[in-house]
Amino acid sequence: MRGAMTRSAKTLYDKIWDAHVVNEQDGEAILYIDLHLIHEVTTPQAFAGLRAAGRKVRRPDRTLAVADHNIPTEGQALGVDAVADEEARLQLKTLARNVADNGIEFFPMGDIRNGIVHVVGPEQGRTQPGMTIVCGDSHTSTHGAFGALAHGIGTSEVEHVLATQTLRQKKARNMLVRVDGQLGPGVTGKDIALAVIGEIGTAGGTGYVIEFAGQAVRELSMEGRMTLCNLTIEGGAKAGLVAPDEKTFDYILGKPAAPKGAAWDMAVSHWKTFFTDDDAVFDRTIVIDGAALVPMVTWGTSPEDVVPVTGNVPDPESFATPDKRAAAHRALDYMGLTAGQPISDAKIDRVFIGSCTNSRIEDMRAAAAVVQEAFLHGRMVAPHVKAMVVPGSGLVKEQAESEGLDAIFKASGFDWREPGCSMCLAMNPDKLAPQERCASTSNRNFEGRQGRAGRTHLVSPAMAAAAAIAGHLVDVRTLLS
Amino acid sequence: MKAFTRLDGRAAPLELANIDTDQIIPKQFLKTVEREGLAKGLFYDFRFDADGNPIDDFVLNRPEYKGASVLVAGDNFGCGSSREHAPWALMDFGIMCVISTSFADIFFNNCFNNGLLPVIVKPEELAALMDEAKGGNHMVSVDLATQTVVSPSGKTFTFEIDPVRKEKMLKGLDAIGETLQHGGDIDVFESKRAISQPWMEA
Numbered sequence A: 001m002r003g004a005m006t007r008s009a010k011t012l013y014d015k016i017w018d019a020h021v022v023n024e025q026d027g028e029a030i031l032y033i034d035l036h037l038i039h040e041v042t043t044p045q046a047f048a049g050l051r052a053a054g055r056k057v058r059r060p061d062r063t064l065a066v067a068d069h070n071i072p073t074e075g076q077a078l079g080v081d082a083v084a085d086e087e088a089r090l091q092l093k094t095l096a097r098n099v100a101d102n103g104i105e106f107f108p109m110g111d112i113r114n115g116i117v118h119v120v121g122p123e124q125g126r127t128q129p130g131m132t133i134v135c136g137d138s139h140t141s142t143h144g145a146f147g148a149l150a151h152g153i154g155t156s157e158v159e160h161v162l163a164t165q166t167l168r169q170k171k172a173r174n175m176l177v178r179v180d181g182q183l184g185p186g187v188t189g190k191d192i193a194l195a196v197i198g199e200i201g202t203a204g205g206t207g208y209v210i211e212f213a214g215q216a217v218r219e220l221s222m223e224g225r226m227t228l229c230n231l232t233i234e235g236g237a238k239a240g241l242v243a244p245d246e247k248t249f250d251y252i253l254g255k256p257a258a259p260k261g262a263a264w265d266m267a268v269s270h271w272k273t274f275f276t277d278d279d280a281v282f283d284r285t286i287v288i289d290g291a292a293l294v295p296m297v298t299w300g301t302s303p304e305d306v307v308p309v310t311g312n313v314p315d316p317e318s319f320a321t322p323d324k325r326a327a328a329h330r331a332l333d334y335m336g337l338t339a340g341q342p343i344s345d346a347k348i349d350r351v352f353i354g355s356c357t358n359s360r361i362e363d364m365r366a367a368a369a370v371v372q373e374a375f376l377h378g379r380m381v382a383p384h385v386k387a388m389v390v391p392g393s394g395l396v397k398e399q400a401e402s403e404g405l406d407a408i409f410k411a412s413g414f415d416w417r418e419p420g421c422s423m424c425l426a427m428n429p430d431k432l433a434p435q436e437r438c439a440s441t442s443n444r445n446f447e448g449r450q451g452r453a454g455r456t457h458l459v460s461p462a463m464a465a466a467a468a469i470a471g472h473l474v475d476v477r478t479l480l481s
Numbered sequence B: 001m002k003a004f005t006r007l008d009g010r011a012a013p014l015e016l017a018n019i020d021t022d023q024i025i026p027k028q029f030l031k032t033v034e035r036e037g038l039a040k041g042l043f044y045d046f047r048f049d050a051d052g053n054p055i056d057d058f059v060l061n062r063p064e065y066k067g068a069s070v071l072v073a074g075d076n077f078g079c080g081s082s083r084e085h086a087p088w089a090l091m092d093f094g095i096m097c098v099i100s101t102s103f104a105d106i107f108f109n110n111c112f113n114n115g116l117l118p119v120i121v122k123p124e125e126l127a128a129l130m131d132e133a134k135g136g137n138h139m140v141s142v143d144l145a146t147q148t149v150v151s152p153s154g155k156t157f158t159f160e161i162d163p164v165r166k167e168k169m170l171k172g173l174d175a176i177g178e179t180l181q182h183g184g185d186i187d188v189f190e191s192k193r194a195i196s197q198p199w200m201e202a
């Protein structure tokens, strides 16, 4: 029999999984965790639980803390004591105390290295291929762009990882999303992601780890891949993955926590073992024609509610099941839109460029390019629109400023802020007023996500910048032509 | 963690798909450092209007569903944010079981870590339960040991559940304590890795 001799073909996910199983019983594995990212909102109860049980943090050196979710985006240099919101202040202080008590590295608010947790991990070189990475935040899937198995966990699981450096997991199924062809101008990783979610639905990925492959994915920058993997959670998947390649290694090289000298070569040869074997079988495969994609925008209150910017708002009665029809009726009512209207007619009040989905340097550049082009044609932010840009970290902010991007934004009427999650979830003072309509580069258009009764349309940074100038949702390609 | 064995209680119907955790517990309630007291924020924007007055026709505000311990909800319940505040808020409110056709992954895990039972039924069974829950009698029984839901009119539905999870839920086991019993295996894993991937230890 040859069978016993042949090595069975594995996917990238299979390989990372196998390399981290500490123990497996009845289909449930104890999986070793290489990197645990933590922030102020989902950890206080976990540290309290540890203290109550007399347990210690097993690997403080494999843990990294930032303050991002509830920090203000102005006046950070004044420190935590100046944060107006008393509950936010308490959470920030609780985190500071917990990390100090446990010897965990922490970039506090105002530190140039601080920022949104999923921007900071890669930027510091903490995120590396083949790793397992978790964080009490669902967009941990972002780190999958490096070929790391990364996903969000709840607070009980945060406590479990702090205490044991492992997580109890059942293996997910494998899905391949292949995006063939070359993306057209003005089409980005964000548009691929929205198109995929529109295709599979917000529950379509449930129970799967998705690997993204194909020419369009390979050609994305690391930033574009991060945006794509970031949004996999909105398709319900456990995690998203892109196999590491030279682009990945180049991105990591020289970052503060990247391996140095001989260790670098050793690490790269290890990382190169993480790819899907040619003959590996996926449980489900989806093929998308990347060349046919156009810029996408959401019309409703779920990320699956997407239309091409050239399209119309759908009719709720066209949905298959009663609960979906009810949800669509409710969404149109909430969003203040009418079935059949061209989505580009929607007049906007606010623009938010930021969040772990789109606040990296490349996102800043893409938005600034549109703004600058418009400026050269004598156009600025539309008078009725309030627009803000929130860089993902202190380092992104510094880089953008050194390239003069802040000046471009400010000259056109954008507000240039300090880093943090900001209006992605509006836990800090940045929020929409009721019924305000916002073109946002974030990841969730849920009811109330950006402020009670606020209306969110998810778009790419270039599309958000274009909307700011046009004053309504608009196809960035027409604005530039 | 709380054990879950059997529950007899009122079922409240919430016929919407994709109810996300931002709706279950909006962000202004996440600024707490405690697990308790989150009931006040449960479905806040459904239960209260902009001035903080109760919205009378929302199902959980209606007198006939007072004290409901089971929620019957549309597909893909609990999607979105990883906040464990969602199951904490549901439980603090008294809801110990949610029945739907599917649940988002992180929410599903969080339920099991707290003793809140998520029950997955078939679409036609959900439709039947939803209809009955809307009617005059909405008492259901959920039995984990036999994996059954008995509807108000006495129809019995069985549901699937992972045997490992079922066992832990029935006994209310502490996951961390259990994993720490494998501390030796974790030590061995780490020492092997320190040799094969030394840069990870730097």
Ligand code: SF4
Binding pocket: A068, A069, A116, A117, A118, A137, A139, A355, A356, A357, A420, A421, A424, A425, A442, A443
């Ligand atoms: S930017 Fe938004 S999605 Fe990302 S970590 Fe912050 S709150 Fe979560």
